[in-house]
Amino acid sequence: MDLAEETTVDVDTSQLTDVVARLKRAQGQIGGIIKMIEDGRDCSDVVTQVAAVSRALDRAGFKIISTGMRQCMIAERDGTERPLSDAELEKLFLSLA
Incomplete structure (x- = not known):
């Protein structure tokens, strides 16, 4: 199951x-x-701009x-329920690596 399907977090x-x-x-870029x-x-020139957008x-x-x-x-x-577990946060973080 995809992380997006598992968890929803309302971000402020x-x-x-x-x-x-x-x-x-x-x-715009x-x-x-x-x-x-x-x-x-x-x-x-194109690759330079693609790299800037990627960053x-x-x-x-x-x-x-x-x-x-x-x-x-x-x-x-x-003491309230956490929106994400440690494993879910790690998976999100690593999805950008």
């Missing part, structure tokens, strides 16, 4: 405004990459996971 979107901004920039390819731009997406993913980890720590401190 107020803590992710910078992630949304980063993803919107990446979305992807459009630019498509145009670069269509225009026949040099492959090294932006990785950072967004790590920020989302760290927010989930923070929610687990708060739940543990408050």
Whole structure:
């Protein structure tokens, strides 16, 4: 079973405004990459932009996971049910590696 099917975590979107901004920039960069390819731009320029988008997406993913980890720590401190187990958090983290 896929992790996405196993677990749902409501992420506090107020803590992710910078992630949304980063993803919107990446979305624009992807459009630019498509145009670069269509225009026949040099492959090294295209690859440089792909690498930049990849880093932006990785950072967004790590920020989302760290927010989930923070929610687990708060739940543990408050004695409430944790949204993710340690194994689920590890699997999410490693999915970006």
